[in-house]
Amino acid sequence: MKKKLLVIGLSIYIAATMVACGGHSQKEIDLRDQGVEALDAGDYETAIKLFDKALSCSIGKVTDLEIDINYYKAAAQFKSGDFEGAAATYEALIKYDGDNYEPYFLRGSIYASEGEVGKAILDYDKAVEVDKKNYLLYIEIYENLDSLGYTDQGKVYLNNALQISDKSAEAGYYKGRINYMLGQTSQAQELLQKAVDKDIVEARLYLAKIYQDQGDYDKAQKLLEEYAKSEDVTSEALATLGDIEMANGNYENALGYYEAGLSLKSIDNMPDLLKGQVSALEHLGRFTEACDALTQYLESYPNDEVAKKELIFLQTR
Template identity: 45%
Template structure:
């Protein structure tokens, strides 16, 4: 092995792993097989499921050492896992270093900005969190879902005004497409303004926007009009193929209605679609449904997997403590 590669590997194993190192500086020795890399990645995920985060980090580092010069989504995914494992074991500096690398590597990816901002928020670094959240929405464009998630995070941390500011910013976005009406309808629903939400969501339905009927049904339910909600949902399921996002909402509504087996069915059907935009809600919903059905063993296993992907979810961290006693 050449001296340069030895130095790179040494740096890869350290706390300040850089994504550029992961992607391009091992080519002089040639890359290992994709299978070996995947095995190390899976070993890291398995370690995380057992809350053995130190071993997880070591496995992810080993996987990254095998990446060679190939740039692909899997390498970035491993870096996300490593950041989660570092943060889960309390290594804030190391987790931030990995997120820094991903942020710098791809200036179009909003996810590392959002996740790093959430880490800062959980650590009380509010100004840094806001800065990262602002960068995330800048990169994401008209991503109403992201605005809602950021607002929810901020409000959960006692930053009500800042959370409202992000919702107001979303409402100020220009656009008259069905997706714009859907997004703004969801914002009004989040704010509890059901009249405005219904108006916007009805327009989204008229524009034949995917899943608009589901959100409109949710708004009807929230406003106390259960009959309209049930009628609209029945129509939706009959006429359309539910998206992952819609299946998450359907699962949530079944949970509220006490139909836990049906809710679990919706969540698991949505997870199979492998849609990142709805995956967090689907995975969290699946855990809730498993708990309600009494399958605490599966819920505990799924919670560990969930926290590996979303380590900054404080509510989930508290729920994990509960599940450890079951």
């Protein structure tokens, strides 16, 4: 998981460090690692306690290790529902890691999730001020705001990113991607094609999306197959390949792509892959396997009412 998910008052721990165990002690590192294990396992309260114990082992000087532990602690606080505590942790991180955009971005995301969009935008503005040419940051801010219903506010960040003076190939790729997000297809296609020509691997994925939207599945598939062979392949690309194969009636190939996506260590679109897998299995007439896969999906996403109805259907086959 990303440590950049959320953190707290380092100052709280500094007061306790005078009687603690010393610098980068192995105990501090071990407690940090145990806390991360608990966090990954979903035991957030235990994780917070372990991170507190780890921080009590510092000697008063805030180092990269203490900052790292606090990022993890904030993530555990956020996931446990302690939004106020997580925001306070990020506030402290701003003091000690203020040259980094992350504490501003993460605290802003907490404010946005709590409906305090004014405070969120103040933090988001500070984040992009710290890292002006971080195009992915502008995209993530937009996606956060859009998912919470603040689409117009989010589009401001996308449009601001397009105004950045930057002639690099990478900038062209990101600006093409942003144009695509804004529905400006012709500009997106032109910029993404230039990025592909300059061998920006990920540009193939977004140019393929444009071709797919246009119904040109052959061009989309060619680009995605090239992308799938790269070391940078993502679960999103494999899901898109699966979708194209489904549209073309190649259900076995589609299933292979979905399952390849599910086998990756880093998966950003688990629901899409699982639902794609279920659909491919259904089309192949493998209803028992589809039922098992959909049951697995609902264990992770129990609020999907459409999937619940589909499971009832599959159970009658």
